[in-house]
Amino acid sequence: MKNSSTVSLAAVALFAALTAVGAFIKIPLPYVPFTLQVLFVFLAGSLLGSKRGMQSQLVYVGMGLAGVPVFTNGAGFGYVMQPTFGYLIGFIAGAFVVGFIIERIANPKIHHFIIANFAGLLVVYLFGVPYLYMALNTWMGVPSSWTHILMIGFVYSIAGDIFISLIAGVLAKRLYKEFHKNRANNKISLQKDTSCN
Template sequence: MKAKSIVLVGMFAALTAIGAFIKIPLPIVPFTLQIIVVFLAGALLGSKRALYSQLVYIAVGLAGVPVFNEGGGLAYIFKPSFGYLIGFALAAYVMGRMLENKEQPTRKDFIAANLVGLVCIYGVAIPYLYYALNFWLDMEKSFSSILAIVFSGGAVVDIGLAIITGFFAMRLYQAFKAAGVLPTIADKRLA
């Protein structure tokens, strides 16, 4: 991996950690701004670098550095919200994959990728939350109550952030491309 790629991956891993601490505490799953960083990683880094940024973030947290919104350490995998972190990695990859082969992505492309990324995040987080609450924490929650927890905890806001971030992502993409900061399409395929 080239130095530029390492810096970008590290920067987005660090930004994800920062996003974890900009939060609104809610029961069971707090609302954080990490999702914005995941959207931007997918938009700006390409699939592999976006995935690596989230995997580095997760690895650092599981190694014990308190970068997650409620600390760190290997035991964090038993937290009900850990499914979101797995979903972040999947979403970053899928979004990057959707956008990386487009020569000139449009605003609609960025918004669509963000919404697909959101589906990836919730597609992992909701079953994980259900499993964690019912089997590890023995709270006996129905699937419909899990959906109520998720949607009362910010899913509607996440949809709004997906759309708003699509606008920002396009502007950042153009600025980064003009400055030569973004990896080229050839670089993205080789990474």
């Protein structure tokens, strides 16, 4: 049981770390830089499942809010005032949604992973874009129309994110069996340990 829990925690920590790395692989854009974070968000959901995938993003966001410099533009609890914080909330929900969809398919194919990623991407934007609008128009004092917000928070990055969703789908398909083989082995080990006791 301890072995299974350790492996799960390690996987959660790994994807939290990978999301942090993705934050620094970026293309600077106004207010919302384009990063590789969603690649690891989608892989976390696909390979770890809804709960563990979501936990990996909770760990990532929690680390950043605690002051560890893992966000694109700094760290600390004050980061909730950043216009991009809504996307971070979206990562948590998006990983859950991707995992939730894949968990309900017995033998997922590449197109299943891609569809799940598109659903996760929609969730990320549903959190990110309204938060960007609220941040700019209220506490940041930058009056912005919805047209402007949609341009900087959606249009500039959607093509890249769709491409990443496709790449994540291909990678997830290739890695899925390995991850689930390890899970199955851990379950067998757990059952043996239980029967010995």
